[in-house]
Amino acid sequence: MSARILVVDDDAALAEMVGIVLEGEGFTPSFCADGAEALAAFREHKPDLVLLDLMLPGFDGIEVCGQIRQESGVPIIMLTAKGDAADVVAGLEAGADDYMVKPFNPGELAARIRTRLRSMAPGVTTAQTLRIGDLSIDVDGHEVKRGDSSINLTPLEFDLLVALASKPQQVFTREMLLEKVWGYQYKADTRLVNVHVQRLRSKVEFDADNPTIVTTVRGIGYRAGAVI
Amino acid sequence: MKVRRFDILGLPARVTRVWRRSLQFRTVVASMALSGVAIILVGIYMSFSISNDLFASRLDQVLSESQRAQVAAQRIFDSSDASDQASMQSVMNAARTAIRDASSSGLVAVYRVPDQEPNALAPQNFSSPELTGGVITPELKDQVVTTADQQFWQSVELPINGVLVPGVVVGSQLDIPGAGTYELFIGYDFQQSEQTLLFIQQVLWFSGLGLLILVGGVAWFVSRMVVSPLKNAAETSQKLAAGDLAVRIPEKGEDVVATLARSFNDMAGSMQRQLTELADLSVMQQRFVSDVSHELRTPLTTIKLAGDVLFQERESFDSKTRRSTELLNAQVLRFEKLLGDLLEISRYDAGSVNLEPEPTNVAGLVQDVVGTMTTLAEQHGCDLSLIAPGGHFDADIDPRRVRRILMNLIGNAIEHGEQKAIDVAVDSNATAVAISVRDHGVGMDADQLEQVFSRFWRADPSRQRTLGGTGLGLAISLEDARVHNGQLDVWAAPGEGALFRLTLPRELDVPIASSPLPLDPTGDSGGEE
Numbered sequence: 073m074s075a076r077i078l079v080v081d082d083d084a085a086l087a088e089m090v091g092i093v094l095e096g097e098g099f100t101p102s103f104c105a106d107g108a109e110a111l112a113a114f115r116e117h118k119p120d121l122v123l124l125d126l127m128l129p130g131f132d133g134i135e136v137c138g139q140i141r142q143e144s145g146v147p148i149i150m151l152t153a154k155g156d157a158a159d160v161v162a163g164l165e166a167g168a169d170d171y172m173v174k175p176f177n178p179g180e181l182a183a184r185i186r187t188r189l190r191s192m193a194p195g196v197t198t199a200q201t202l203r204i205g206d207l208s209i210d211v212d213g214h215e216v217k218r219g220d221s222s223i224n225l226t227p228l229e230f231d232l233l234v235a236l237a238s239k240p241q242q243v244f245t246r247e248m249l250l251e252k253v254w255g256y257q258y259k260a261d262t263r264l265v266n267v268h269v270q271r272l273r274s275k276v277e278f279d280a281d282n283p284t285i286v287t288t289v290r291g292i293g294y295r296a297g298a299v300i
Numbered sequence: 301m302k303v304r305r306f307d308i309l310g311l312p313a314r315v316t317r318v319w320r321r322s323l324q325f326r327t328v329v330a331s332m333a334l335s336g337v338a339i340i341l342v343g344i345y346m347s348f349s350i351s352n353d354l355f356a357s358r359l360d361q362v363l364s365e366s367q368r369a370q371v372a373a374q375r376i377f378d379s380s381d382a383s384d385q386a387s388m389q390s391v392m393n394a395a396r397t398a399i400r401d402a403s404s405s406g407l408v409a410v411y412r413v414p415d416q417e418p419n420a421l422a423p424q425n426f427s428s429p430e431l432t433g434g435v436i437t438p439e440l441k442d443q444v445v446t447t448a449d450q451q452f453w454q455s456v457e458l459p460i461n462g463v464l465v466p467g468v469v470v471g472s473q474l475d476i477p478g479a480g481t482y483e484l485f486i487g488y489d490f491q492q493s494e495q496t497l498l499f500i501q502q503v504l505w506f507s508g509l510g511l512l513i514l515v516g517g518v519a520w521f522v523s524r525m526v527v528s529p530l531k532n533a534a535e536t537s538q539k540l541a542a543g544d545l546a547v548r549i550p551e552k553g554e555d556v557v558a559t560l561a562r563s564f565n566d567m568a569g570s571m572q573r574q575l576t577e578l579a580d581l582s583v584m585q586q587r588f589v590s591d592v593s594h595e596l597r598t599p600l601t602t603i604k605l606a607g608d609v610l611f612q613e614r615e616s617f618d619s620k621t622r623r624s625t626e627l628l629n630a631q632v633l634r635f636e637k638l639l640g641d642l643l644e645i646s647r648y649d650a651g652s653v654n655l656e657p658e659p660t661n662v663a664g665l666v667q668d669v670v671g672t673m674t675t676l677a678e679q680h681g682c683d684l685s686l687i688a689p690g691g692h693f694d695a696d697i698d699p700r701r702v703r704r705i706l707m708n709l710i711g712n713a714i715e716h717g718e719q720k721a722i723d724v725a726v727d728s729n730a731t732a733v734a735i736s737v738r739d740h741g742v743g744m745d746a747d748q749l750e751q752v753f754s755r756f757w758r759a760d761p762s763r764q765r766t767l768g769g770t771g772l773g774l775a776i777s778l779e780d781a782r783v784h785n786g787q788l789d790v791w792a793a794p795g796e797g798a799l800f801r802l803t804l805p806r807e808l809d810v811p812i813a814s815s816p817l818p819l820d821p822t823g824d825s826g827g828e829e
Contacts, residue, residue, distance in 0.1 A: 083598045089605045096609065153597040175601035175636055178608045291659070 075189050078119035080104045080136065081151065082127075090123065093178040099185065110136045111143075119146065121188055126152040126163055134166045141167035145226030147188035151176075164267040169228040170254060171264075187255030188228070204237040205285040205297040207276060216276070228253065229272045236286060236296040245293040269294060324520065324527045331519035332512060339508040347501050354493045359468060362488045363451055366470040369403035370451070370484055377476045385421055388479060392423035395474075399486065407431055407458065407487030412480060413445050413473075422479040430458050431487050436469055444471040444483045458487055465491040529557040533564060545572040586650035593643040600636060607632045634770075641772035645755070648779040655783050657808060659694035660702070662733045666691070666726045669706045677710070681719035682739075684710070690728035690816060691735075695806050701780040702804070705788070706735060708773040709800045713739035715769065716798065727816040728806070732786075734817040736801040744792035752790055753778045777802075784808065791819045 077099045081087040084105065091101040104113035114122065122140060126133035137148055150163045150171040160171055170184055202209040208217050211234055216223045225233065235252045236244060244252075246262040254264060273280045284297045318325050373395040382388040392410070399408050409427035435456050443452045451472045458467040467490045474482040532549055539547045548568060549561040611629045614622045647653050670686045677684040713722045717739035725736045744752065751757045756771040774788075781788040784804050792798035803815040 083602070086598055086602045086605075089602045092609060093605050153594040174597040175604045178605050 074098050074100045075120040075185075076100045076102065076117060077121050077123060077185065078102050078104060078114060078117050079123045080107070080110045080113070080133070081123070081125040082106065083125070090181070093181065094185075096178075097182040097185075107132065107136050111139050114140055114143070121147045121149065121185055123185075124148055124150050124168070126150055126154070126159060134162050137163060137166040137168050141226075145224070145229075147227060149184055149188065160261070161263055161267060164264065165271075167226070167271070169226070169268075183255065202234065202237040203299045204233065204240065205276075206300045207233075207285060209234060209237055218276075223275055225272070225275060228268060229275065232268055232272055233276070233286075236294060240296040240299070243289045243292050243295045249293070265294075323530070324523045327523035327527070328516055328519045332516040335515040336512050339511055343504050343508050346504055347497075350500050351497045354497055355490070358488075358490060358493045359453065362468055362470060363453065365403045365405070366451060366472065366486045366488075369399040369401075369486060370472045370474065372398040372402045373474055373484065377474060380477070382421070382478070385423075388421050388476075389423050392426075392476075396426070399484070403486045403488075405486055405488050407467075407489070409436065409483075409485040409487075410474065411441075411483045411485075413483055416480045419479055423476070427485075428487065430460055431469065431485055433459075435459075435487070436471070436485050440469065440471050440485075441483060444473060444485075445481075448473045448475070448481070456487070458489060460489060460491075465489060466494050467491070526557070529561065533560060536568075537564065540568055540571075545575060583650070586646055589646040590643065590650065593639055593646065596639055600632070600639065604632050604636065638770045638772075641770045641776060644776050645772055645779070648776070648783075653779070653783055655698045655808075656700070657696045657698050657784075660697050660699045661692065662695050662697065662702075662728070662735070662804075663688040663691040663726050665699055665702060666706060666724060666735055669703055669710065670724055673707065673710045673714070677714050677722060680714050680717075682714050682717050683721045684714075684724065685721065686724045686726070688726040691726035691733045693728070693806075695728075695733050695804065696808050697784060697804055698780075701783070702735075702802075705777040705780050705802055706737075708769075708777050709737040709802070711769065712773065712800070713737050713741075713798075717741040720797070725817055729814065729816040730806075731810055732803050732805055732812040732815060734801055734803040734815045736799055736817045736819075738797060738799040738821055740797040743794045743796045743798055745794050749790060749792055752792075753788075786812070787815075789815075789819050791821070793822070796822070 077094055079087050079090050079101055081090070082105050087103050087105065091103065094101040102113070102117040102119065104110050124133050124137060133150060137150070140146065140148060148168045150168040151174060152159060152163065152171055153174045163171055169188060172181065172184060200211055202211060206218055207223070210217070214230060216225055216230065216233065231253045232249065235249060246265040249265050250256040250262065269286055273283050273286055276285045277283045286294055287297050289295055319329070376391060376395045376398055380391040382391050396408060396410070400406060407428045407430050409431040411425045412422055435458065437454060440452055440454045451470055453468050453470045456467055456469050457464040468488045469485050470488065471483060471485045474484045476482055536547050536549050545568065548565045551558050551561045551565065607625070607628045610625045614625045617625060666688065667686060670684060674684050710722065710724065718741040720740040723738045727734055753774050755775045758771055778788050781802055781804070785808055786802065786804035789801045789803070790798065799819065799821055801815060801817055801819050803812055805812050
């Protein structure tokens, strides 16, 4: 079964063209042109991934992003005409997993979508339980538990945590994480890492200002906290 | 001791400084000095005329009293019929009393005029003790002796109670019948007048001093009235010049200062309006460029996706359609690059560029870029080499921007390098790190050098462009260098190639002392300027 992708974009021509590209890559696209209807469309189509234009009539993309995040951890890739710092960071903080600045290549688009979908596919990682801090991670079951209570993470946050926990001795630079989690082969925007580490910390840490699960190594990057 | 000496030495300098800086101080000092001179002149004049007048009136009084005394004494002598020495002496005594009474002065001396025939009847000379001992000068005596019926006077110092006081001695002749001619001297004490004069002088000086202080106070007050609005205006215009367009001078009254304030405020208001309009216009224009660029991106994305789909399928097209597809694809890429550059320039114009510096190994970064460009260079027949004697440390730079500068410089070198060697060098010194890119291609003449950083300028429009630059590359590179507080310099000579040198400070806020790399590769002078 091919992955369903919801394209939320008010530009009909672009949406249609993205649809053609996605079909060519073997995905099943559905469309929504209005931010106010995006959530309804999301509930109706139950997509595996959302491509979301940041500038929409009705709501702006950032609000839509926040609404979807409240219901689901489904991967969201923002499409933005603005590569400016503030817009990108606002989108990422609202919960987008990744972003693409227009104009993008079809190949690039497909590659990003696949990277995000890959982590959704079951059984690609080795079946094992990882431990990080006082958390236990069931890699196969996509579940993170503190004691008996499970913590709800988006697939991307889960991937990030697994990447760190799988090599607890290693300090990961932002570039390494970009490659491992986001699939970037070249140097990309390290703010992606910063924003998502913050989001992850807000879910798994007791005190996000004083992190023990995902610790910062000043000037280098991040590493997993010691197992308790 | 030391401190005190320092203070004394420092005082003139401090006064000079205040003098130079404070209009008010200058006004006060100048008016006090001028008034002081005037007061002194008036004081001296008044003191002189008062003392003259005092002396003259006292002298008149003294002369008339002395005249009266002389007349009284002469009358006594004329009416006497003394015929022996004793009665003559008693007449003399009576005359003496009369003199004392008439002259209201106790200082009396009577001498017989010398060189007369000795006369047994002649009464003896007598003198008050104050008039002895050279108080009466020979000159005065001579005058009295030679001229009868006339009074002579002389200013003298009289020893009264052992103290010398100013006074006058008046001399005249007495004719004593039967005894000969006598000189009469009456001394008058002028102490009273002197004291009056002193008192008046004191009053004069004190009131002069008071007046001076008053003048100073008035000058201070008046100058304050005039200077403080001026000072206020000066401070306000300074603030205005410093960019605070909202400042105004308070307008009070209808006088010339208020007119100044009003005109100033009108000027400031109109400046503020115009600047705000200009700023608004500029912001609008920049936003427009930015909006246009953004708006173009969505259709461009569609075109690009469509072109790419077509490009993937090009093998199945006939040759014309295939070539069209290839051209479309290439030009869409060019369009995209141009749009990106345009947007970047508009960001710089809008001043909305944020440097994101991070500690970056400069030599490593250059090596990295040279590595990625090597293939391209080889495709164009250029030998790309790197020498890095320095720069092996972490400098505070925005790696994305420096990478962009470097790729642009190397790209240009490949484009204009005529398939000759391209030398990249990295070096550093205490304050800066520099990267230079040298090609040995066509080079540029002086006119071209002036244009090289201009937007959309191309060295030789007729040349075939192989790498498809946008014409904005060097303009952006220059801005990228400037936002680092760095500099981008160029050397070129026709036929000898060109050298671009990027110099960046090791730390953003520490100025560059000199560039570690020479700009002119033909000369041997290193690190100029």
